[in-house]
Amino acid sequence: MVSIFKEVIRATRPFSIPIEKSCGSSTGLLKTFIPFSQLQEIKLLEQKINSILDSCISVTQLKQVHAQIVRKGLDQCCFVLAKLVRMLTKFEVPMDPYPRNILSQVHFANPFMYTSLIRGYLIQGSFEKSVSLYGEMWREGISPVSFTITAFFKACGAELNVDLGRQFHGQIMKFGGFTQDIYVGNTLIDMYVKCGWLDCGRQVFDEMPERDLISWTTLIVAYAKRGNMLAAVELFDRLPVKDMVACTAMVTGFAQNGQPREALEYFEKMQSMGVDTDEVTLAGVISACAQLGAAKYASWIRDVAEKSGFGPADSVVVGSALIDMYSKCGSVEEAYNVFIIMRVRNVFSYSSMILGFAIHGCAKEAIALFEEMLKTDVKPNAVTFLAVLTACSHAGFVEQGQQFFEMMEKRSCCAPQEDHYACLVDLLGRAGRFEDALELIKTMPMKSNGGVWGALLGACRIHVNPDVAEIAAGHLFELDPNHVGNYVLLSIIYASAGRWKDVSRIRKLIRTKGLIKNPACSLVEGEKGVIHEFYSDDLTHPKSAEIREELQGLLHKLKLQGYQPLLSSAPYDVSDEDKKRILMAHSEKLALGYMLLTTDAGSVIRIIKNLRTCEDCHSFMCAASQVTGREIIIRDNMRFHHFQNGTCSCNNFW
């Protein structure tokens, strides 16, 4: 980019301001002699108008106050005029022509007058105009203040314009002074961080003569967003005083990096330190809960939210987070209750609710809610469409899904992205329309990616289509040769089709590549909300022996009802007896055994699994719900399965 600072550099006259223009008064009234007593009076008036401006709630009101300012003879008073400009900016009034003209009418503007306008231009995206006004300010002999500099850095950060930011950083270094300012330093750190230059941000941080909580928090958040929680923890530990914002940054950081337990741990730490909680904190904690699927913890956090005055009726952020949490904890009914009592609903609330319906297999409700949403002022976004497409896909509503997809294409605001194509491929694939799916992939405007081929491979598993699976897997292996899940999925498809030679070929391939399978893991919430983790084939749980016994007893009963182990779900080169043993040691079965052993007959069993549940476990759970009379809810990495009286809410279609 060509430097737009040329003008500025030429006009530079740092810190040599003509005395008559800057005699220390922000009023700009000193061009005529005013006695001290009157000056005090004017200061009071200024402050009064300032607070009136603050309380204005519309542009019309602001204009009325402006007229009043003129009437009172304060039309040269930059203190109030700059405030007026900032308020106009807040109400999104374009800087040209009205707020800009206020400056033209002032004989002796001060830095705040200029800065407020520069900031206005920056916020409204007029970089060029703000820079030229900055140049004009220098030519008038008025030096920028810290506020001016922060406005620039903030804009560079928002526009991700690191080139301009660096140039500007270089400029102010030459003049000195500003880099000592803590506001400037903090904004500078944030600018580099937002542009992805974390190391530069860190350097500014290290070189700052003084740091405050905000400097630390900015950097903590930066590391957390990068996924480097170790560095975040290290900084957090060094913080002498930890406030609500810094603590929230840690909680949210862990939640966003898939470490929900640590998030809850920090939240508890925060409470024991007596740090306050607000809706932002709650949003992070609730999101962590949603990931854990911890229903008991969830109801506790709901209480905390209500008690701190941020219940779903009062806070749209907390409400939306709760909808997501309840649906991910297995209770779509509770999620809908929250949705109903919310007084304000935004696109997050609707999207979360629609997705909640979708993952619980309530496609009709999802579509009805989407259509209801179209009648409101809340505009659907890319996520909302993804949610409604997912709902169609799980229910096999092909035509309806295609209609929603076309609706997206017609809306210029949200053209279908990769994810939406993947969803549509999934929709067609599940319906067994492989040719249409392949055609769609061929004609999509962006390069085909892991998403669409992954969706196709998943559909091949449902319909046992090894031929198309080979095509999809071929692309996936090329795109991501080390993603072990794709090899496993292909081997399962071969196994289902009885192509055992191909199964062992793929297994050999996995071995020679040195890939390690992601271990399957199931979580359950036991008594007092204690979370128990089970890995497949894992004997480390203290009750292992009893669990095994319980499961053997159950297996015996299920076999009498006609259940047969599905050996293709264990695609290994081993004997049938070993396959049966492997299947019985799947993590979700262990978790089920534990829950049967330790919970009341009337309670619902909830299991959260990190991988997709296999077909054998699925039919095992169906039968188990019949034989034991227990309701079993499994959340796998895709969706929920409600097993009751021998059937599953997904209709064996997942």
Added chain:
DNA sequence: ATAGGGTTAG
């Protein structure tokens, strides 16, 4: 004037 914000497939 500067820091923390909830929803994303298979």
